[in-house]
Amino acid sequence: MNNSTASPTPTNGADLADGSVPGALPLTGGSPGRLFLPHALITVAALAFMNWLIIEHAPFGVKQIGASYLIAFYHVPSAILMGVAYTLVFAAGIMVLLTKSVEWDRRARAAAAAGLLANGIVLVTGSVWGKAAWNLWWNFQDPRLTTSAVIFLIYLAYFVLSRGIEDEAKRARICAIYGILALLAYMPVKYAVEWFGQGSHPPKVAMDGAQIRDTLNAGLLAFFFLYSLLYRWKYDLDTLRERSDAALARVRRLEDSRS
Amino acid sequence: MTADVHANAGRAVGVQPTVRVHRVWKRFGSRDALAGVSLSVAPGECVALLGRNGSGKTTLVRILATLDTASEGEIDVAGLSLPREETAVRGKIGVVLDHSFLPRDLRLEEGLRFYGELYGVPSPLERARVLAAKFGLGTRLTDPVRTLSRGMAQRASLCRALMHDPPVLLLDEPSTALDADGCRLLVQTIREHAARGRSVLLVTHDLPLAAAAADRALLLRKGKVVAEGAAAGVCAQAESEGSVAA
Amino acid sequence: MTSFRAWRVLVAWDFTREMRRKNTLVAMGMMALVTLFVFAFAIPTSSVELDQSRAGILWTTLLLAATVGIDRAFRADGEGRLLEGLLLSPVSRPTIYHARVASTLLFVLTIAVPSFGLFMLFFNQSVSAAALGWIALTALATLFGFVTLGVLLSSLTFSVRGGDVLLRVVLFPLLVPIFATAVDATSRAFDGGAPDARHAGLILAFDLTFLGAGHLLFDHGVKDLGPQG
Numbered sequence: 112m113n114n115s116t117a118s119p120t121p122t123n124g125a126d127l128a129d130g131s132v133p134g135a136l137p138l139t140g141g142s143p144g145r146l147f148l149p150h151a152l153i154t155v156a157a158l159a160f161m162n163w164l165i166i167e168h169a170p171f172g173v174k175q176i177g178a179s180y181l182i183a184f185y186h187v188p189s190a191i192l193m194g195v196a197y198t199l200v201f202a203a204g205i206m207v208l209l210t211k212s213v214e215w216d217r218r219a220r221a222a223a224a225a226g227l228l229a230n231g232i233v234l235v236t237g238s239v240w241g242k243a244a245w246n247l248w249w250n251f252q253d254p255r256l257t258t259s260a261v262i263f264l265i266y267l268a269y270f271v272l273s274r275g276i277e278d279e280a281k282r283a284r285i286c287a288i289y290g291i292l293a294l295l296a297y298m299p300v301k302y303a304v305e306w307f308g309q310g311s312h313p314p315k316v317a318m319d320g321a322q323i324r325d326t327l328n329a330g331l332l333a334f335f336f337l338y339s340l341l342y343r344w345k346y347d348l349d350t351l352r353e354r355s356d357a358a359l360a361r362v363r364r365l366e367d368s369r370s
Numbered sequence: 371m372t373a374d375v376h377a378n379a380g381r382a383v384g385v386q387p388t389v390r391v392h393r394v395w396k397r398f399g400s401r402d403a404l405a406g407v408s409l410s411v412a413p414g415e416c417v418a419l420l421g422r423n424g425s426g427k428t429t430l431v432r433i434l435a436t437l438d439t440a441s442e443g444e445i446d447v448a449g450l451s452l453p454r455e456e457t458a459v460r461g462k463i464g465v466v467l468d469h470s471f472l473p474r475d476l477r478l479e480e481g482l483r484f485y486g487e488l489y490g491v492p493s494p495l496e497r498a499r500v501l502a503a504k505f506g507l508g509t510r511l512t513d514p515v516r517t518l519s520r521g522m523a524q525r526a527s528l529c530r531a532l533m534h535d536p537p538v539l540l541l542d543e544p545s546t547a548l549d550a551d552g553c554r555l556l557v558q559t560i561r562e563h564a565a566r567g568r569s570v571l572l573v574t575h576d577l578p579l580a581a582a583a584a585d586r587a588l589l590l591r592k593g594k595v596v597a598e599g600a601a602a603g604v605c606a607q608a609e610s611e612g613s614v615a616a
Numbered sequence: 617m618t619s620f621r622a623w624r625v626l627v628a629w630d631f632t633r634e635m636r637r638k639n640t641l642v643a644m645g646m647m648a649l650v651t652l653f654v655f656a657f658a659i660p661t662s663s664v665e666l667d668q669s670r671a672g673i674l675w676t677t678l679l680l681a682a683t684v685g686i687d688r689a690f691r692a693d694g695e696g697r698l699l700e701g702l703l704l705s706p707v708s709r710p711t712i713y714h715a716r717v718a719s720t721l722l723f724v725l726t727i728a729v730p731s732f733g734l735f736m737l738f739f740n741q742s743v744s745a746a747a748l749g750w751i752a753l754t755a756l757a758t759l760f761g762f763v764t765l766g767v768l769l770s771s772l773t774f775s776v777r778g779g780d781v782l783l784r785v786v787l788f789p790l791l792v793p794i795f796a797t798a799v800d801a802t803s804r805a806f807d808g809g810a811p812d813a814r815h816a817g818l819i820l821a822f823d824l825t826f827l828g829a830g831h832l833l834f835d836h837g838v839k840d841l842g843p844q845g
Contacts, residue, residue, distance in 0.1 A: 437700060437704065438840045439840060458706070469694070469700070471698060473633050475636040475637050485701070485705065488625060488706070488707055489705060489706065
């Protein structure tokens with residue numbers, strides 16, 4: 112037990128990362144930034160491939176809604192991955208409460224950030240489609256778009272909450288509970304929309320056919336890379352921020368004990 | 371190591387300690403409020419915990435009072451382990467913190483009676499009257515709590531903590547705002563409580579109080595126990611080091 | 617002591633304390649009154665447009681007033697420190713939560729009833745007895761939902777700096793589904809119709825979901841408040 116805080120020995124990064132010693136800095140989170148560039152390059156390539164498919168492979172226009180359906184290749188994968196990301200926030204929240212580890216809080220926050228970007232793309236693409244279909248940028252009569260907007264608000268509030276709390280453990284706990292409540296509030300809305308009818312949302316049957324399915328799958332993959340890239344970026348950034356804070360606190364303690 | 375002394379302290383005398391704290395850590399972010407604190411309080415004993423502001427005294431009391439949880443370490447209170455059996459522990463402890471926990475707009479007797487009811491005291495109003503009389507609040511029972519002076523509120527806080535005659539009494543700076551008379555009453559109460567085989571953990575930077583009321587004392591600095599022993603000795607050491615002066 | 621007895625003691629204590637000064641009731645009542653006045657100036661009364669937006673006016677008023685009560689559930693007059701006193705006692709955390717939900721709902725309803733009366737008066741409304749019954753039922757179930765979720769969120773935010781604003785930021789988006797359903801159901805009641813089974817289902821699902829969530833999560837919310845609560 113030589114890692115006591117009152118008489119710290121000079122440490123390097125590897126030493127700092129040892130979380131098993133009592134009193135050592137609870138530093139976890141792997142090595143931030145590793146393989147970030149390859150990940151980014153794959154993302155760009157996948158997005159380019161998806162766009163090529165949209166232009167060259169997918170049919171230009173379907174029944175009922177014509178060419179405006181093409182935006183669905185951005186809209187649908189984002190909507191699906193948004194649900195995945197918010198479910199991760201929920202699951203990570205439960206893990207925070209069970210393990211009391213701020214590690215899971217970072218994961219929850221990163222998932223919320225990825226979900227928020229996906230949610231934003233859902234909103235923008237939905238709005239653009241609305242302009243094409245109804246000549247309106249925004250229509251509160253459409254339950255799906257409105258629902259997405261409310262969910263966007265719910266997870267925007269998640270970040271307001273997270274920024275408002277200074278103590279790390281407390282922030283982890285409170286955000287975890289909010290993340291759980293957010294999904295619980297969002298589930299009934301999702302079903303309510305189906306109960307109360309589809310509004311003007313294009314029915315799913317219009318999006319059938321092998322070429323459309325191929326393009327949609329490619330889009331799902333490309334957007335998965337994009338959102339997981341954002342997840343990693345946010346997670347690594349928070350990890351680094353936490354490490355630098357911890358290191359600064361340690362330096363301050365060292366100075367205190369010398370004076 | 372002090373920790374090992376403590377692990378054996380109870381066994382050596384052949385009694386189970388009522389409060390046993392073993393290598394407890396509390397972290398706030400990267401700051402350690404408690405860094406491996408160990409201590410024990412035997413039945414019939416009053417232990418004083420001394421230290422300057424920010425040494426981790428209040429953090430430890432709040433953990434023992436089940437309000438906060440330790441990051442690491444083992445804690446037993448009245449034979450029950452924390453935080454697993456915290457609801458049961460709550461019935462066994464009486465706690466004085468920096469607030470009386472009595473609502474300002476209710477009469478003193480209403481506030482005390484309410485806590486008596488929560489703790490399942492058989493006739494709470496009677497008990498409230500007896501305690502209030504003992505602490506010189508007999509004539510103020512029907513006054514709203516907001517009209518009490520700070521010293522009187524502190525006495526009322528002691529009454530509240532004693533409503534259910536707890537086996538373990540946790541006192542955080544109980545002498546705050548008390549006059550000489552109040553301090554004498556406080557020492558007397560602590561000694562009586564200990565004499566009946568109950569335990570008291572007294573957290574304070576009031577050295578004369580600790581010397582008068584406690585059997586043993588520990589000195590806490592930056593979340594670590596740096597000295598322990600007979601109350602008089604530790605108090606003298608604390609004074610000479612000036613490590614208690616706030 | 618049984619949980620139910622403890623629950624009764626806690627509700628009685630909240631009620632007794634509120635009756636001494638009535639600060640929360642006054643604050644909620646003023647909020648309702650002011651909101652109704654603002655609407656009276658913002659929207660032309662006795663017009664066709666009013667018929668379409670009356671349910672929304674009513675529910676916005678109730679939402680804003682109820683939020684004041686929910687915010688004060690743990691914040692009023694050193695209430696946060698008093699909560700610590702309760703947390704020290706051998707009463708289970710869920711019991712404390714359910715008691716605070718009950719007392720807050722009691723206060724909210726105490727203000728909601730006269731607010732509804734004033735709303736009818738200010739905007740020259742009249743409804744049948746049946747419609748009144750449906751509106752009352754909808755309001756009871758919806759306000760219960762507001763309070764179950766609100767008290768839980770209030771227990772999370774009261775100890776945070778700027779927590780009063782934070783509470784509204786996190787509470788309002790989560791309340792949108794039940795709020796929109798209540799507006800829809802109340803609007804139908806004003807027009808003489810009974811609420812849809814789907815309205816009832818959604819509101820009840822919301823109530824039960826967040827009552828259950830509060831039961832399970834309140835304990836985590838009030839842990840480690842830290843020194844100074």
